[in-house]
Amino acid sequence: MNRPRRITLLQATAVLISTVIGVGVLALPRFTAQSMDTGAPLLTLLGLGVGFLGLILLTLLGMRFPQQTILEYSEAILGKFLGRLGTLILVLFFALLTALIAREFGQVVVASVLRKTPLEVTVLVMLLLAAIPSRNGIDVFAYIHQFYLPFILAPALVIVALSLKNADPLFLQPILGNQPAGMFPGMLTVAALFQGSFVHTLIIPSMRRPQKAWVAALWGLGISGALYVVIAMATLSVFGPELTKQFFWPTLELAKATSLPGAVLERLDAPFLILWVMAVFTTLLSSYYVTAYGMSRLFNLQDHRLFSWFILPFVFVLAMLPGNIHVLYDSIQWVGRAGLVPTILYPLLLLLVAALRGKRGASGGQQTTGQSS
Amino acid sequence: MDNKRRGKALKCLCILLLITPWLTGCWDRTEMEERGIILGLGIDTAPPEAEKHEDQITETNDPAGFPPPGEEMIKVTAQVAVPGRVPLGPGQGGSQGGGGGGSQKPVWAIQVMGHTLEDALQNLQQQVAQQLYLGHLRIVVVSEELAKRGLKENLDLLMRDPEIRKSSYLLVSRGPASKALAVAPPLERVPTLYLSGLMDHAVQTGRFPQSFIGNFFTAYAAKGKEGYLPYVQPKGGNKPDSEIDIEIDGLAYFVGDKMVGHTEPVEVARFMEVIGIGAAGYSVSVPVPGQQGNVMIRKTERAQKPFVEIRRGKPLVHVFIHVEGELDAKSNQQIKINSTQTLQSVRKGLSRRLQRINAQFVQDLQKEGSDIFGFGEQVRAQEPEYWNRHVRTREKWRQVFKNELQVKVTVTSSIRRTGMRER
Known part of the structure; x- marks a missing residue:
């Protein structure tokens, strides 16, 4: 397949940042504080490290096969059957991830703002919003991310800066935490927040210069990871570890407790939620896109548009499965941790086998899908 | 040709149908x-x-x-x-302006x-x-x-x-x-x-x-x-x-x-001093050494730095406080505040007095067992080893605060201004 190489480095970075920053922002301080109390920022950093590992592997693979996505070169590396199987697992995982993102979004909205609107409506509207633009090609996809990037970064930074007024640095000490209950599982849960960066594999074959893919990976995950760490620090230093554990969405509470100086806005949760919707939208769009695109690869179709609508009811039903918020968060944790297998271990396997078998994709030029076995 | 047009019309209809749900307004609307x-x-x-x-x-x-x-x-x-x-602002006329009365x-x-x-x-x-x-x-x-x-x-x-x-x-x-x-x-x-x-x-x-x-x-x-x-x-x-x-x-x-x-209202100032809140609003009276009477010092700013150490298995919190003040009033006309030495001795008196009353205030609250200062958080943050071994829970900290914790308050001060009078 001929791909137009039109995505710039900035766009590739923007896709990563706005994909990674999503629903997870709200709950992150809670489960990091639950795992490591005052060590939450450190835990976030460790999780970022694990997430980064996955992205590095993916980028190395992408630079080795600059014409293809992981869904295509996996067949070249592992053979047709195993490659397809890997794609199937990835597609299922991303369908599940999409559903959980949409559901978590709906849960927050129904609990905090639109308390009378049925959950189904918010989730369905959000999924529709992701399904429509996912019918476009990859450059439109990248443009959308680039457009929303400032709206996603700015509010989080503003809230963090304004909340410093109430911050108490004591709540950040000791940085290792007093009673680190579950550092390793906590680290995996945080790493799961960076799973969206998997979309990078779809971007690389369309990048103007795929050799620069690692620069985008570095900046993309660096910026979004730094934002996560800063948010964990701000929330923890304002509420302290014990209170942070008690809120479902500590970041939302932080926005609620923060006011613009001069009594302009006494609580920032409403504007924060509005802008957060954009962050969720971009995240959802990415995972939806990966799912739809993966489906088209699975059935060997050139066009993924058909699947944009086709997967909608399935994802919606999946999103409605968790009975209540605790079930939801349990499934998010488990799906997230299990998802590290297809998003980190699978690329690792591919890279090892590719290195052993000496497989390498065509670089540049007008090559077609190439040497699938 | 005709088929194409019909298809187009159908498409339009579908789009219109899709749009309608968005026109209904907000679900959670409340007037x-x-x-x-x-x-x-x-x-x-x-x-x-x-x-x-x-x-x-x-x-x-x-x-x-x-x-x-x-x-x-x-x-x-x-x-x-x-x-x-x-009323949306103060400019809407007095409350007695309306005809409704009460x-x-x-x-x-x-x-x-x-x-x-x-x-x-x-x-x-x-x-x-x-x-x-x-x-x-x-x-x-x-x-x-x-x-x-x-x-x-x-x-x-x-x-x-x-x-x-x-x-x-x-x-x-x-x-x-x-x-x-x-x-x-x-x-x-x-x-x-x-x-x-x-x-x-x-x-x-x-x-x-x-x-x-x-x-x-x-x-x-x-x-x-x-x-x-x-x-x-x-x-x-x-x-x-x-x-x-x-x-x-x-x-x-x-x-x-x-x-x-x-507490008494004046003790709020002591509390704010011990936890180190910059904005200072209360004043304190200090006797003038060698002269009859007192002067009132209005505090303007303060800074605080706590330091925790474990001495013989028990936590000890040092609180260093610095207060900036301004001479506000004197109790009678005989007092002369007109030399550096006098002001220095007033300043020293101020530090001593603040040190005493603040330490007393901390002790009073220790007797009550209420750690509103957050010394426990200081210990937890700065001496995590001690905390993890001996304290861990809030109930245990209450005991430690009441019976074992030692607090040392050190106050320094400076008096920068004495108002518009020269003496």
Whole structure:
């Protein structure tokens, strides 16, 4: 397949940042504080490290096969059957991830703002919003991310800066935490927040210069990871570890407790939620896109548009499965941790086998899908 | 050709059908006048016989209900904003300007009984036409009696409800909370706005540390810290027509969710000094060495640095405080403050005096067992090894704070200005 190489480095970075920053922002301080109390920022950093590992592997693979996505070169590396199987697992995982993102979004909205609107409506509207633009090609996809990037970064930074007024640095000490209950599982849960960066594999074959893919990976995950760490620090230093554990969405509470100086806005949760919707939208769009695109690869179709609508009811039903918020968060944790297998271990396997078998994709030029076995 | 056009029309129809759901507007729409906006809540204890008069509105008298019968009840006074009467600014004419006379009050105070705050609000909803809305709640006043009984049941709603802002104030009042809410100052048309303004300005001018509901929650949840709340006293109002005025009468300190005592207003300054709040608003009197009489020093700024060490297995907190002051007044005309030496000796006297009263204040609270200073958090943060081995829980910290903790207060000061008089 001929791909137009039109995505710039900035766009590739923007896709990563706005994909990674999503629903997870709200709950992150809670489960990091639950795992490591005052060590939450450190835990976030460790999780970022694990997430980064996955992205590095993916980028190395992408630079080795600059014409293809992981869904295509996996067949070249592992053979047709195993490659397809890997794609199937990835597609299922991303369908599940999409559903959980949409559901978590709906849960927050129904609990905090639109308390009378049925959950189904918010989730369905959000999924529709992701399904429509996912019918476009990859450059439109990248443009959308680039457009929303400032709206996603700015509010989080503003809230963090304004909340410093109430911050108490004591709540950040000791940085290792007093009673680190579950550092390793906590680290995996945080790493799961960076799973969206998997979309990078779809971007690389369309990048103007795929050799620069690692620069985008570095900046993309660096910026979004730094934002996560800063948010964990701000929330923890304002509420302290014990209170942070008690809120479902500590970041939302932080926005609620923060006011613009001069009594302009006494609580920032409403504007924060509005802008957060954009962050969720971009995240959802990415995972939806990966799912739809993966489906088209699975059935060997050139066009993924058909699947944009086709997967909608399935994802919606999946999103409605968790009975209540605790079930939801349990499934998010488990799906997230299990998802590290297809998003980190699978690329690792591919890279090892590719290195052993000496497989390498065509670089540049007008090559077609190439040497699938 | 015809087929193509029909297809196009069908497409248009489909798009129109898709758009229609978006035109219906907001699902959660509530008109302003359909909302019963609660501006303030006052919570008092209720007489024991109140339970007999209770109507069966919530499931609270059921043996398996929440809370179980036999618990004492509370009386909640709610101030509901009357639509159209809450002035949007001071420029809307005096309250006597309207023709309605006494009925022109901007708020409606209504009382209701209940077992918990949540229960009482449900009972209240049964009496009020509009849908109650807590998003503009500014003030919650709790009577001292109730605060001493424990606030646990009532705090839960304040923490859980998504409408309630964390920057509203929670006050403890001497005497009934309903009276504190009924304060009717001529400076502001809405009583609760006056109350929250009173607190806002007290914080700005250094007369009180910031104490929103959110701050209390943080201290209440933290392991090495206890909560404190402003302690207010309604004044006047004994005669039926006299206006009620309110005074910040110190600081109510807690152990867990139970209030254990309150300080004098002047002790709030000592508290703020020990925890190191920059804005300083109180003054202190210092005797002038070698001369008859005292001078008043108004504090302008302060800084504090705590340092924790473990000495012979017991925690020791050093608190270093620096205070900047300004000479405000002298007690008689004979005193001469006209040389560097005199000012120096006054400064030394100031440091000594502050050191003594602050250390005394800390000791007093240690006797009460209420660590509102957050020394426990200092120990937890700076000596995690000691904390993890010996403390770990908040109950244990309360014991350590009461019996083992040593606090050393060191105060330095400087007097920068003496006002417009040369001597």
